[in-house]
Amino acid sequence: MTPLTERPAWKALWSHFTRARDWHMRALFDADPQRAARFTIEQCGLTLDYSKNRITSQTMTLLQQLAKESDLDARITEMFAGGHINRTEDRAACHVALRNRSDEPMSIDGEDVMPRISSVLERMARFARAVRSGDWLGYTNQPITDIVNIGIGGSDLGSLMVCQALKAFSHPRLNMHFISNVDSSQLKETLRRVHAQTTLFIIESKTFTTHETLTNAHTAREWFLHRAHDDRAIARHFVAVSTNGRAVAEFGIDPENMFEFWEWVGGRFSLWSAIGLPIMLYLGEQNFLKLLDGAHAMDRHFREAPPEANMPVLLALLGIWYINFFGAGSHVIAPYDQDLHRLPAFIQQLDMESNGKRTTLEGQCVEYETAPIIWGETGINGQHAFFQLLHQGTHISPIDFIASLDSHGSLPGHHEILMANMFAQAEAFMRGRNADEVIAELRAQGLDAASVRRILPFRVFDGNRPSNTLLLERLDPSCLGALIALYEHKIFVQGVIWNINSFDQWGVELGKQLASTIHAELRGTCAPQPHDASTRRLIERYLAVNAPNVPPATAQH
Numbered sequence: 359m360t361p362l363t364e365r366p367a368w369k370a371l372w373s374h375f376t377r378a379r380d381w382h383m384r385a386l387f388d389a390d391p392q393r394a395a396r397f398t399i400e401q402c403g404l405t406l407d408y409s410k411n412r413i414t415s416q417t418m419t420l421l422q423q424l425a426k427e428s429d430l431d432a433r434i435t436e437m438f439a440g441g442h443i444n445r446t447e448d449r450a451a452c453h454v455a456l457r458n459r460s461d462e463p464m465s466i467d468g469e470d471v472m473p474r475i476s477s478v479l480e481r482m483a484r485f486a487r488a489v490r491s492g493d494w495l496g497y498t499n500q501p502i503t504d505i506v507n508i509g510i511g512g513s514d515l516g517s518l519m520v521c522q523a524l525k526a527f528s529h530p531r532l533n534m535h536f537i538s539n540v541d542s543s544q545l546k547e548t549l550r551r552v553h554a555q556t557t558l559f560i561i562e563s564k565t566f567t568t569h570e571t572l573t574n575a576h577t578a579r580e581w582f583l584h585r586a587h588d589d590r591a592i593a594r595h596f597v598a599v600s601t602n603g604r605a606v607a608e609f610g611i612d613p614e615n616m617f618e619f620w621e622w623v624g625g626r627f628s629l630w631s632a633i634g635l636p637i638m639l640y641l642g643e644q645n646f647l648k649l650l651d652g653a654h655a656m657d658r659h660f661r662e663a664p665p666e667a668n669m670p671v672l673l674a675l676l677g678i679w680y681i682n683f684f685g686a687g688s689h690v691i692a693p694y695d696q697d698l699h700r701l702p703a704f705i706q707q708l709d710m711e712s713n714g715k716r717t718t719l720e721g722q723c724v725e726y727e728t729a730p731i732i733w734g735e736t737g738i739n740g741q742h743a744f745f746q747l748l749h750q751g752t753h754i755s756p757i758d759f760i761a762s763l764d765s766h767g768s769l770p771g772h773h774e775i776l777m778a779n780m781f782a783q784a785e786a787f788m789r790g791r792n793a794d795e796v797i798a799e800l801r802a803q804g805l806d807a808a809s810v811r812r813i814l815p816f817r818v819f820d821g822n823r824p825s826n827t828l829l830l831e832r833l834d835p836s837c838l839g840a841l842i843a844l845y846e847h848k849i850f851v852q853g854v855i856w857n858i859n860s861f862d863q864w865g866v867e868l869g870k871q872l873a874s875t876i877h878a879e880l881r882g883t884c885a886p887q888p889h890d891a892s893t894r895r896l897i898e899r900y901l902a903v904n905a906p907n908v909p910p911a912t913a914q915h
């Protein structure tokens with residue numbers, strides 16, 4: 359593979375950039391009445407308007423050429439064929455198989471995985487039907503009212519985000535709770551609100567070794583047994599989702615109550631697998647299947663559409679344009695929908711954990727920027743907080759505005775205010791406000807010439823700040839499935855162009871190792887270990903307040 363910086367399209371883009379960096383989008387709109395139509399694409403219930411970007415058709419052609427020179431087609435084919443695209447862990451990353459709603463087989467390591475996927479889906483559906491209908495009873499023969507999901511990262515965020523986004527579709531009897539933080543306040547607060555007789559715990563962990571999850575799971579089990587006084591009751595109240603059957607059995611969960619998934623499903627791409635069990639319980643089998651359908655429709659589009667009409671490819675290329683040419687170090691996700699309030703956090707993990715890498719597939723250090731810092735918040739709240747920097751600060755941070763066209767039961771008058779604000783912000787970021795406009799406005803308010811001169815520099819907005827607007831037909835399972843798959847594929851495309859592995863996460867693995875030694879020191883089960891002076895003092899400061907649980911005399915070395 360030719361290194362990115364030596365590909366002809368990369369060089370052509372740099373020369374194009376020397377002109378493009380001075381364009382103002384106002385002028386681009388004025389020069390081309392067809393611009394909005396030209397740069398809008400509709401697909402799978404989503405409309406993407408990307409006309410408010412610092413691009414022309416030539417920019418897009420060059421970016422598409424870059425994708426071609428990066429062998430994107432071949433890499434997409436490899437992903438759908440179950441190839442080992444996760445090179446460092448030598449495994450497939452084939453979450454698309456989980457939502458393969460066609461009759462086509464999908465093969466991974468020589469095996470058609472569709473029968474196994476269907477069989478787990480069927481088990482999940484049977485279980486969900488029983489819980490939702492009230493046939494699944496707790497140890498005092500009462501139906502389940504509360505579901506507590508215990509997991510972290512990829513075993514938490516996807517289901518949490520989807521359950522909150524689609525709560526309008528939820529079962530009226532069921533309350534969902536998500537516990538990820540090992541800080542006990544989250545667990546304590548939840549356990550205060552539920553009853554052991556009517557609560558189902560789902561322990562979700564791909565590895566079933568994650569310290570935070572297992573600690574929360576053990577505490578939840580103790581809490582439960584303290585009330586049920588009978589180990590046999592566990593079977594009615596604890597289920598697990600994992601790839602590690604042995605560890606699940608050791609924890610004390612009946613293998614009958616374990617839902618399986620596989621190594622080739624990455625944590626942050628796993629909500630389509632049994633990790634989505636909370637979604638199926640909360641929203642029902644049909645809605646879960648519609649979520650898969652929406653994602654599958656986006657998969658087909660991604661696989662089949664040419665780059666110039668391919669939504670994930672277009673989003674990816676726009677990102678490359680800003681990150682690698684304009685030097686934009688961050689990207690904002692701004693949903694104008696309260697139910698999507700965890701979407702920024704979800705995309706943050708998806709993008710930063712996938713493409714927060716600096717090593718090429720050949721093991722060289724990259725010579726260009728990779729993933730931006732993803733951040734965001736519901737747009738309407740952001741407007742009253744951090745949007746100031748986006749309007750007038752010194753950083754360029756492209757923004758994805760996301761909203762649903764349908765008001766899904768909004769109170770009268772609310773939805774149009776929300777949408778008016780979103781459209782107005784996108785327009786303001788693009789147009790800005792020039793000196794003539796500010797002068798006219800201030801004079802109209804009756805300010806004298808001297809006051810206008812004094813205040814003018816502060817009131818001018820350069821504008822020219824890029825954004826995409828993504829409109830969902832409605833916030834329903836199918837559109838949400840398509841939206842999530844859109845971002846998954848966008849991130850994959852960027853990883854291909856940067857020639858990095860989007861599917862490993864050595865930083866996460868390191869985090870899992872690092873704390874264990876210090877944990878033993880804090881508990882007093884090992885002698886003080888060598889640390890830098892700062893860490894040593896911090897540990898000592900902590901121990902001065904919290905005596906170790908185990909006296910040093912009995913410490914194991």
Ligand code: G6Q
Pocket residue numbers: 510511512513562563564565566567568571624625626627711863866
């Ligand atoms: C996701 C990451 C990470 C992982 C969590 C939980 O892609 O690898 O967020 O999901 O660390 O891991 P377990 O599911 O193994 O507990």
